[in-house]
Amino acid sequence: MHLEFLEPWALLGLIGLIPIWYWHWRSLSPHSDRRKRLNLKLRCLMLILMVLALMDPRSLSTTPRKHYFWIVDRSRSVGEEAMNSATNFVNTVNSSGGVDSEAWILFAGESRKVMDDGRLEEVVPRMLNDTISNLEKTLRYAEASFPVGYVKSAVLFSDGRETVGHVLDSLEPLLAKGVRIHTVPIKPPDAAEVLVRSVSAPNQVKESEPFRVTTEIISNREQDAEIQLFRNGFLAGTNTVHVTPGLNRFEFTQKGHTDNMTQYSVKIIAPGDTIIDNNESTTFVQASGKPKVLILSDQPQQARYLSLALKDEGIDLNVRPATGMPSGLGELQNYDLLIFDNVPATDFEPVQLDLVSSYVKDFGGGLLMLGGDQAFGLGGYYRTAIEEILPVHCDFEKQQENPSLGLVLVIDKSGSMSGEKIEMAKDAAKAAVELLSNKDYVGVLGFDNRSFWAAEIQAASDKSGLDQRISSIRPSGGTSLAPALELALAGLSLSPAKLKHCIVLTDGRSQPGNFYQIISQMTAERITVSSVAVGADSDQQLLSDIASWGNGRYYYTDTPRSIPQIFARETMTASKSVLEETPFLPIVAKPADFLSGIDFQSAPFLLGYVLTKAKLTSESWLITEKGDPLLSSWRYGLGQVGAFTSDARNRWAIEWLQWEGFGKFWAQVIRKLMRADSLQKFPSSIRQEKNGFRIVVDTVDSEGRFLTDLEGEVALVDPSGKESRIELKTGAPGRLVGGWLPSGKGTYHAQVILKRNGKPFSRQYLNSTVGFPDEFLLKSMDEEMLRQIAETTGGIYNPDPKELVIQENREAAFERILWPWIIGAVLFLFVLDVFFKRWPEVAPGR
Amino acid sequence: MNFMWPSAWFALWLAIPLILFYLIRSRLRTKAATTLLFWNQLSPKVHNSPLWRRLRKWLSLLLQILFLLLLILALSRPLPWWQSSEKQSLVLVLDPSPSMAAREGNTTRWENARKLVDRRITQMRFFDEAALILATDPPQVLSGLTSRKSLLRDALESAELTIADQDVRPALELASDLAGEEHPDQVVLFTDGVWDSKPDKTLLESIRIHQVGDAVGNTGITIFAIRRSLVSSGDYHLIAEVEHSGDRPVSGSLELFQDDRLIDAIPLGLKPGEVWKRQWEARSQQKSRFTVRLEGFETDDFLLDNQAEVEMNPLKTVRIDLVSEATGFLEAVLNSLNQVEWRRIDRTGISAESTNTNANAGLRIYYNSAPTDEYKDIPSLLIHPQTNGFWGVFQETIDKPIVSDWKREGDSMRFVDFSSIRLNKFSLYDPAPGNEVFVESFGRPIIFGRWDESRKWMVLPFDLTESDLVLRTAFPILIGNLVQSLRQGEEMMKADLPGKSESKLGSVLGTGIGQIDIGETGNTGPQGLGWWTVIPLWWWFLILGIVWILSEWFLFTRRITE
Structure with missing residues (x-):
């Protein structure tokens, strides 16, 4: 044991001994010399002790008192096994003598300390984010939570499988602080389980080119199962297979689809499967082919005129009703232009309209709105995400002659x-x-x-x-x-x-x-x-x-x-x-390259249009005789948006349908608005790492030279549709890197945008899918990891609970505060002092 | 006032014996004297003495009771009225990112932050506890929860700044877990707020932040990196970027050294917010160390980004095993390549030497032979394999095919032109899943394989003597590309620098020193009462006790009290 003084400067208080002695020497006290000397000694002792107390002395010794943390894995991979094992273990320890101090730490992705084992049930696994196992974070949490003045030990009940973090990095600090971790291996429950570990396919194929979609299935039972293949959400194939314990591989043969971007998902159905979260996985295949246009029409059959005309011009038009609106950005990316043909905004969910806005702004897609009695303002687009990107306003000032x-x-x-x-x-x-x-x-x-x-x-x-x-x-x-x-x-x-x-x-x-x-x-x-x-x-x-x-x-x-x-x-x-239903001839407001070769002089009448007002920075290429916009467009973000306020069907354009320039006009307008493919692409990749997504772009030109004057960013749309921008930073000559943390399961769509001097230079679309967490991967216990944790920290692997505490013979530093004891001594001396001042002395000679 | 140990008041019973002692009458001593004259003159004066003389005994008793009360008050560990008796468990998080090394007058942000932490430790009451975490990624627990101030101070002493930018989020998450959901405000972060990744807003708003550092300008190197060329072995590119985040133009120079030898010096004049970039290209196959230094810039408060160093690895020698009989044209191509060591292995010698060659071969070229599955992890070029394998299944032989299309991009196919290649025949394979077609003849794969980060093999399913490929530049270029792609992964190095965000020294929290006055912690006096309020009350009572000891002794010895 040794002493430590926290305020040693208080020793200066001993100067007070000098006046005490001096006044004793000049004392007028009637007491005998002997009594006076006694009083002096008591007074000096009192002063010394008070000064000692002021110095706040602490005695540092060792103690064999032990504190144990029972660290229990509550992640999905171990289920209730760890908790049951821990409860039995602790009961045995307690019946063998118990420990001086204990607490529980329950963990999965988060950690929670529970002092009273009666309150363990209040912490349910979901509260701890049980789809993750973060051993490293938990051990650091335990390291920081140990009380002072106890020998530090912990018993870890886990399967040793971590899905995030590096637990081995946390062991040296634990060892340095004298924390000993014993590990009790927990086998994951042996329930029947089958899961889709991966789905893979070539990243790129040619249209109509056959390729294979390969899936890896893991099972812990031998059984029959059904594998379903979905393409863009629709069932494309089913196989009944026989799976054996371990890894099984199966294949589907597919052909490059007409869609540019096709999502393939594999789902497995097996009897007695315990966890369904891991029964599906997804991949994307990009097919190179002709540009594609999607038209959403209130009357799909009315779009046939446009469809036929464009087919002759080499453009494929995919016609769907409003209910055929793509549900996700991946599917929308298949199309280079989206046309709204008289479909009202009320036929879509607001989130779908946001998706279209993102498709244009961040991913460079094109949008064209055609006129009709359910288009623009009449379609309820006022104050929607679509109105924001249109080159015309959906509200306008009323004409004076219109009725109130x-x-x-x-x-x-x-x-x-x-x-x-x-x-x-x-x-x-x-x-x-x-x-x-x-x-x-x-x-x-x-x-x-x-x-x-x-x-x-x-x-x-x-x-x-x-x-x-x-x-x-x-x-x-x-x-x-x-x-x-x-x-x-x-x-x-x-x-x-x-x-x-x-x-x-x-x-x-x-x-x-x-x-x-x-x-x-x-x-x-x-x-x-x-x-x-x-x-x-x-x-x-x-x-x-x-x-x-x-x-x-x-x-x-x-x-x-x-x-x-x-x-x-x-x-x-x-x-x-808002409707102007009188015949008019279109007037070319300003010359445009994309309208060259079209003879508007021969263009017949259009029989009506929707009144709109052009936005300030948009271009009106064709106008009506009254000067209202007929064909307007502008660039919005990376994409182009156009508005044609008349229609392309047999209502207002009935005469145009017979005009020889009809097909050429629409083909040229559509080509102008559709996604440009002229920007250079660079090798880019997205990888999922333990710390999140990492995107790497090699800005290398076709001759292998590094382009170091480019700036980059990523327009990211996460599975919930939330948009964000990630800056790309220079990692090395010709390499830009960026990263982000995933916010959940699903597909992340990334548009890599490179600029030179502020102007778009390259644009590339990438995606990556976060499947089910690794927690569901049906991995066996990592005994080696548990052994290493125990050995590195001086603990025991799979200890005997009866012997655990007995075997612990370390001691911990213990500090005791001493000043209250000193003050107690001062109190005693004080009473003595008063006694010797007041108790009568025996008179000499009597 | 609260008392942390009210049991001390039981000692008040000691007042009873004290009072009893003062009730004892003193017995007078008898002394013989020759005359009573002196006492007769003195006696009236004694009887007419002032009140305090007559009450001297009781005043003395009062003094003794006062001392008793002082001691009991000290023992009971009182708390002043403005302090709560609830135990505080603070988690102190210290940001060690490089920007904390920025100078603030005569000191640095780091020193200021450490002083604040130390002050916070001093303010701890005896029953409070605190933990100290260094906001690195992963976080370092310098001290667990403890009430021992000496341990915390030792832990603070051991904290060190880092070179690279740190993510404070894991440390804040750990701190929040320690503090518990109910007390998020017991997490106190000491930082200058210069972060690349800003923590979640709700987390920041729930904790307390001590911000150090004013907004200051800085000129610093933000990037210094080197990379070998992808196409030309021996060539390398070096880039440096300097950013000036001050509000006035500055000028200075940038010096570049190679192996301590000055190779370039560039004068720089930078406007506020300007980013200056420069690239150097040169050729060397050797290992080199490059250093870049900023010189002559005035008032630079952040020195960690004024110099950077990066080492370029030597050009890697690629070892090639040629598994074939003697083939003049193949050997000639291999001889023409830089930094390549090749040897020919007879087909039958593979299994005997496989354990040695596996460890050393960067690329294996099989001509008229093929590997078995166990070698598929070695980068391989299979020319005319004549058998099935992990690469695919043989279908039929096609005569006089015409090359209709080939891949023009990618590490392996760059600059390779197949437009005028003639083939007499080739073996049509059904490539294995995951293979890519590099050269095709109207949909039929002529050259296929997989050449990416995870696997590398390429199949040329035709005899070289049945084509003019070896007579074209396409062939050595293709082989050269394959060899060069094997050097990737180690060919770029980046200097350890604080990074753009750190160099800008711009806080994401907004400006201002000490966003939270330390008085708000609840453990000190109300704002403005000063340092003395942080000293515990028991200590003041002990000081008063010492004053009493001295004063009462004086009064006693002068017989003013009894």
């Missing part, structure tokens, strides 16, 4: 609308108000059990005032629609507007009412009524009937985010002012 519109919005404000629904409804109402001109009229009715005017019918000039009143709507109460309709009827009847329209929105079931009579009265007053049903609990039948009786339109949505689009569309449709 009186619009009443009847919005359900019952309690069930609270949250996102009511906020979207309010946003939708504000958007509708924005679309109206100053000569239009608008009113907003809120209803629950009662009805009230949030904003009475008034001219739509005071938009900010109307917005405030709309914002004041708060959800509460039940649903009674009929009184609200009566109020709307009463309001609109008195309105001086020429056109009158009512939009009803509700998510619930109304109390009974005379709906048919009310609507009939409205139609008698030439008021049209449209309805929007939100969610599966709404009275869809009633709302559909209301729209039908009211000569309006019925919408159903279960995505509150699409309500603003519906309202925008309705407002534009009701105002009847």
Whole structure:
């Protein structure tokens, strides 16, 4: 044992001994000399002890007290085995004498300390991110958590398999701090398991070229199983196979598809399979071939005119209805241009529109919107991601001669609308108000059990005032629609507007009412009524009937985010002012290379178009006789976007269909807008490493020279559709590197963009898929790892719980604080001091 | 006031014997005297003495009780009213990234941060504990949770700056785990906020941050790297990048040394935010050490990026085993290649020498022969194998094929032109899965294989004597490309530098010293009361006790008290 003084400078306090002695020498005390000397000694001793206490002395000795951490693996690969083993082990230790101090550490991807074993069940594996095993992090956590003044030991109950981190790196620091780790091997549960370990195929094939998709299946039982191959989400093949324990390899033969990028997934189905998370894996194959264009049309058969014309020009047109919109970026990447042919925004989910925006902006795809009665503003594209990338505005100023519109919005404000629904409804109402001109009229009715005017019918000039009143709507109460309709009827009847329209929105079931009579009265007053049903609990039948009786339109949505689009569309449709259906001839506004060779002088009439307004930096190549945009385009991000405000079918373009320049015109427009393939590509790769994704681009030209003046970045879209930008940094001459952490399972789409002096120089698309975590890979216990952990730290592999504590004969440094004991001694001396001052002395001679 | 050990108040019972001692009357001693005159004169004065003289005994008793109370108060370990009695378990995280070496006046950010940590340790109460973690990746636990200040100070002493940029996120995650979900604010990060990867916003907002360092400008080397050419053996490229992040133009020079010999000196004039890049190209097959240094730049507060060094490995000699009978044209091609050692192995000699050759062969060329599966991990060029194997299955022989297309990109096919190659015939194979077709004849693979990072083999399924390939430049270029591709992986080196983010010295947290005043920790006095509030109360009571010891002794010896 030795002493340590934390505040040694306090020793200066011993100077006080000098005045004590001096005053003793000059003492007037009546006591005998002997008593006086005694008092002096006591006083000096008291001062010395007080100074000693001020120095905050600590005694450093050793102690055999032990602290144990029971570190238990709660990851999916071991299931409950480790916890059961640990519980039995600890019970045996406790019955053999126990330990001085203990605590539990439960871990998987995260770690959690539990002091009381009665609370172990409160920590469920999911809380610890049980699809990961991070042994390294756990041992560092344990290292930092050991209490001072105890011999440090831990018992690790695990299969030794780590999916992230390097546990061996953490062992030397543990050894240096005297932490001993004993390891108890845990065998993973022997449940029947079969998994798809990998799917591989050539990265690139030629169109129609046969190739093989190879899959590796791991099983721990001999059994029959069914392997399914999916191509772009559709079943492309099935095989019944016999799997044996261990690695099995199977193949499918496929041909290079017409799609540029094809996703192949393999799924295995086997009886008695325990974990289904690892039954599927994915890969991508890129097929080189002709450029592809996808047209989404409200009437696919109407697109045949365009399709035939383009086929003659060597362009393949893939025609689908709106429901055929690609679900993911991978599939969308197959196409070099996307055409919206009179499909309204309400036919898509908002996330699909965001996807299209990303496809154009970050991945260089092209977009063309054709006109129609469901296009642009009429299609509800106002304030959507699509409107942002279009070269024209979807709202515009009304013509003076257009009739005024009186619009009443009847919005359900019952309690069930609270949250996102009511906020979207309010946003939708504000958007509708924005679309109206100053000569239009608008009113907003809120209803629950009662009805009230949030904003009475008034001219739509005071938009900010109307917005405030709309914002004041708060959800509460039940649903009674009929009184609200009566109020709307009463309001609109008195309105001086020429056109009158009512939009009803509700998510619930109304109390009974005379709906048919009310609507009939409205139609008698030439008021049209449209309805929007939100969610599966709404009275869809009633709302559909209301729209039908009211000569309006019925919408159903279960995505509150699409309500603003519906309202925008309705407002534009009701105002009847965006369509210009008079014959006109197209006028070339400015010469363009891509329109060269087309004789517009011979072009026949177009019979109508949608009124739009060109955005400031867009180019209007063709205009109408009134000067409105007919064909506009601009570059948005990496892609090009065009707008043709008339159509390409037998409504407005019926005469154009017979024009000899029809096919050439569309072919040239489409070629201008589609993704450019003229930019150079460089060898690039994405790799998944333990620390995340790493992307490497070798900027080497065709002659092998390094290009060192390029800057790079990656436009990344993760599986949830979230976009981000990753900067590429120079790693070496001619090499750019970057990386990111995966945020979850799925496919990551990366567009590598290289620039020289700020101008695009190269663009390349890559993807990588994060499959199921390595935790599900059905690996056996890593006994070697467990042995190494134990040996490196001086622990025992698979120790006997009865002997574990007994065998521990180390001692730990222990510090004791001494000043309170010293003060206790001072107290004792003080009492003595008073005693010797006050106790009468025996008089001499008596 | 809270008391951490209220049991000390039981010692108050000691007041009882003290009071009893003062109730004892002193017995007067009898002394003989010759006359009582002196006492008769003195007695009235004694009886008319001031009140305090008459109460002297009780005042003395009060003093003794006061001392007793002082000792008991010290023993009970009081806490001042502004301090909570809840134990604090702090996790102190120290950022050792290179930017912390930036100068701040007469000291550095690192020293300032260490002082702050030390101060924080000083403020710990006896029942508080703290851990100290160095924010490296992976994080280093310098000290686990402990209340021993000496251990923490020793751990702080052992902390060192790093050369390379660090990711603070793993350290913050470990610290958050230690602090627990309920107390995220017990994680205290000492940093200048200069990070390449910024931690999650919610994590940053839940912890406490002591930011050191003002925004300062810096001129530094951000990249210095070397790479051998992919196409021309012996050639190399060296790049350097210098960035100036100050707000005024600066000038200086950059000097480049090869093996301590000055080979280039370039004057630099940089505007604020300017990035200067330069590439050098030269030729050497030897090992060399390159150093680049910035000189003459004024007011440079960050010195770690003013010099960088990188070593270029010597051009690797590729060993080639030619498994065939004597073949003049093949041997001539191999002789023409730089840094290549080749030897011919008779076909029958493979198995006998396989263990030696496996370890040494960079490339194995089989002509009119083929390897077995056990050698498929060795990079191989198979010319006219005449058998099936891991590369594919023989289908039929095709006469007089025409080369219709070939791959023009990639390490193996660069500059190789097959446009005028004539073949009399070739063996059509069904290539194994994963193979790539390099040269084809209308969809039929003429040259195929796999030449990438994981596997390297290429198959030319035709006899060289049945074609004019060996008479064309395509053949030596192809062999040269294969050899050069085997040198990749070791051909680039990058100097250890702090990196762009560190050199800019720009904090992602925003500017300002000490975002959080240390007074907010709750363990010290209210803001503005000063250093004395961090000294524990028991210590003050002991000091008062010492003052009492001296004062009471004086009063006692002068008979002012009893």
